[in-house]
Amino acid sequence: MQAIILAAGMGKRLKELTSGNTKCMVKVNGVTLIERVLRQLDSLDLNRIVIVEGYEGQKLIDYIGTLDVKTPIKFIDNPIYDKTNNIYSLALASNELLEDDTILLESDLIFEDSVLRVLLDDPRETLALVDKYESWMDGTCLKIDSDDNIVSFVPGKKFKYDEISDYYKTVNIYKFSKHFSATHYVPFLSAYSKALGDNEYYEQVLRVITMLDDPEIKAKRLEGEKWYEIDDIQDLDIAESIFAPNEDDRVKLLLGRYGGFWRYPKLLDFCYLVNPYFPPKRMKDEIKANFDVLLTEYPSGQRVNSLLAAKNFGVHVENILVGNGAAELIKCFMESRVGKVGFVRPTFEEYPNRMDSSREVNYVPSNEDYSYTADDLIEFFGDKDISCLVVVNPDNPSGNYIAKTDVLRVADFCEARGIDFLLDESFCDFADELNNSLIDQEILDKYSHLFVMKSISKSYGVPGLRLGVLASGCVDEISRMKKDVSIWNINSFAEFYMQIEEKYSKDYSSALVKFRAERSRFSALLSTLPGVRVIPSQANFIMVELDSGIDPKLLLKKLLIKHNILIKELTTKTNGRNYLRLAVRDTHDNDLLIDALTTELRG
Numbered sequence: 001m002q003a004i005i006l007a008a009g010m011g012k013r014l015k016e017l018t019s020g021n022t023k024c025m026v027k028v029n030g031v032t033l034i035e036r037v038l039r040q041l042d043s044l045d046l047n048r049i050v051i052v053e054g055y056e057g058q059k060l061i062d063y064i065g066t067l068d069v070k071t072p073i074k075f076i077d078n079p080i081y082d083k084t085n086n087i088y089s090l091a092l093a094s095n096e097l098l099e100d101d102t103i104l105l106e107s108d109l110i111f112e113d114s115v116l117r118v119l120l121d122d123p124r125e126t127l128a129l130v131d132k133y134e135s136w137m138d139g140t141c142l143k144i145d146s147d148d149n150i151v152s153f154v155p156g157k158k159f160k161y162d163e164i165s166d167y168y169k170t171v172n173i174y175k176f177s178k179h180f181s182a183t184h185y186v187p188f189l190s191a192y193s194k195a196l197g198d199n200e201y202y203e204q205v206l207r208v209i210t211m212l213d214d215p216e217i218k219a220k221r222l223e224g225e226k227w228y229e230i231d232d233i234q235d236l237d238i239a240e241s242i243f244a245p246n247e248d249d250r251v252k253l254l255l256g257r258y259g260g261f262w263r264y265p266k267l268l269d270f271c272y273l274v275n276p277y278f279p280p281k282r283m284k285d286e287i288k289a290n291f292d293v294l295l296t297e298y299p300s301g302q303r304v305n306s307l308l309a310a311k312n313f314g315v316h317v318e319n320i321l322v323g324n325g326a327a328e329l330i331k332c333f334m335e336s337r338v339g340k341v342g343f344v345r346p347t348f349e350e351y352p353n354r355m356d357s358s359r360e361v362n363y364v365p366s367n368e369d370y371s372y373t374a375d376d377l378i379e380f381f382g383d384k385d386i387s388c389l390v391v392v393n394p395d396n397p398s399g400n401y402i403a404k405t406d407v408l409r410v411a412d413f414c415e416a417r418g419i420d421f422l423l424d425e426s427f428c429d430f431a432d433e434l435n436n437s438l439i440d441q442e443i444l445d446k447y448s449h450l451f452v453m454k455s456i457s458k459s460y461g462v463p464g465l466r467l468g469v470l471a472s473g474c475v476d477e478i479s480r481m482k483k484d485v486s487i488w489n490i491n492s493f494a495e496f497y498m499q500i501e502e503k504y505s506k507d508y509s510s511a512l513v514k515f516r517a518e519r520s521r522f523s524a525l526l527s528t529l530p531g532v533r534v535i536p537s538q539a540n541f542i543m544v545e546l547d548s549g550i551d552p553k554l555l556l557k558k559l560l561i562k563h564n565i566l567i568k569e570l571t572t573k574t575n576g577r578n579y580l581r582l583a584v585r586d587t588h589d590n591d592l593l594i595d596a597l598t599t600e601l602r603g
Contacts, residue, residue, distance in 0.1 A: 007107035008054025024107035054081025111227035125177035153207035275461030277511035326468030339387030374406035399537025
């Protein structure tokens with residue numbers, strides 16, 4: 001068996017990284033793509049490796065000459081790489097296809113060793129390697145049947161987003177038998193090129209072949225093996241985290257992205273917090289139906305969006321402000337504070353991160369659950385010189401909850417002392433107590449020092465819209481903040497969501513009922529795991545403590561590397577103690593986490 005690598009392209013989308021190098025000489029974690037794939041192929045005891053080069057071809061040849069590759073290498077030059085597409089490069093190697101069974105692959109791929117083993121260990125002689133389509137993928141897709149027959153190729157122009165559940169993406173790695181090349185591929189390649197020219201793609205020849213009664217080629221599905229195609233600097237950045245040689249570095253790089261995990265194949269995110277049962281399908285369909293208008297029209301300004309928020313929360317427009325996520329409002333609020341600010345630790349770090357640490361006054365609960373009451377807060381901060389108190393309720397990451405009547409006692413305490421009271425109730429809808437929000441006009445009118453923050457992203461499960469609100473009886477401060485943020489600080493999709501949100505209030509209530517039942521079930525299952533102590537939570541996450549012999553960072557690493565599950569460990573928040581925070585997702589996802597934890601903890 002031999003391998004043929006197509007490496008003639010210029011890689012223009014990688015910009016300066018390929019201004020003097022061919023695309024396959026771009027480095028991922030310090031190793032070039034071509035060195036990595038040659039070492040993988042070199043381990044297979046192939047008869048030879050054929051490389052079709054073009055752009056900066058001599059530089060590529062010279063570089064490969066410095067590598068310790070035992071397999072014989074033959075180079076074929078594509079002198080018109082800038083005027084042709086990959087069908088021409090493969091046509092230049094058509095004689096080589098006739099000489100041996102072939103692994104055909106492109107040079108802009110990075111993949112783990114098991115990908116090639118999947119292909120070679122399958123006894124079928126001619127295969128196209130495919131993976132279930134995901135939103136990060138680009139290029140030729142196909143449909144296959146239950147017998148792995150390729151039903152159709154789907155080029156970009158015929159791609160239908162309402163059919164993506166049926167699509168597979170070609171990985172651009174193939175296994176061609178010598179017989180298939182001789183009877184099918186090379187003859188059709190020659191005819192196709194003569195008819196349509198050299199500015200085409202070799203996959204189009206396969207598309208024609210699959211229309212035959214006996215095309216010989218079958219699809220081979222990947223089952224979680226990692227691969228990535230690198231076309232631009234964003235792809236390169238993601239590939240470096242997926243294929244980081246050091247597991248600790250991989251975890252660090254992934255967590256450092258702070259989201260965007262939809263670009264990572266099959267990653268299950270138990271780190272970031274949303275509502276697994278909202279929004280409903282009908283609401284999403286309504287947003288989709290208005291996509292064209294929302295994409296091409298400007299959103300309204302801050303005044304109109306404040307009207308929408310006021311309508312949805314039943315308060316006056318002068319009492320509420322809409323933000324590009326709660327994060328924008330946290331920044332705006334915290335950076336205008338003067339004097340010292342009280343916090344409960346551990347907490348959501350976005351608040352203290354917006355001010356100098358020398359101004360913090362921190363209350364740390366003395367118990368292992370990090371639980372506390374309104375009385376604890378009043379007693380601790382009673383003699384402290386603070387101008388503002390920040391409380392997250394339910395708290396993050398502990399899930400500690402203070403009932404509404406007791407929160408109002410804290411508001412009374414702050415009001416009597418002229419202390420601004422910032423209550424973050426982003427998770428309060430998940431609590432068992434109903435009607436517990438302080439975004440209520442009567443309450444806002446009573447407490448001029450009360451500020452109530454709410455993340456729509458977390459409560460309503462729409463983090464991609466980036467929506468948050470801040471409500472207060474201090475209309476002067478709300479007015480100041482409205483002037484401080486951009487007039488168009490949210491997009492049209494977020495505005496439209498607020499416009500239609502009220503219609504789906506019953507769906508939201510039903511979603512919360514489902515959620516509370518699932519949280520209870522998930523918590524009970526976590527309690528059965530060895531070495532795990534579950535801390536009661538009223539939020540959409542659960543904090544657990546691990547026995548001293550279980551390393552949270554190591555467990556996080558094992559779940560990510562072996563199970564493709566991301567969790568949040570809290571050692572930096574809890575002075576090195578063994579705590580995790582686990583998002584509550586739906587039943588299917590939660591069961592996957594339970595199974596993975598069971599595997600790792602029972603060892």
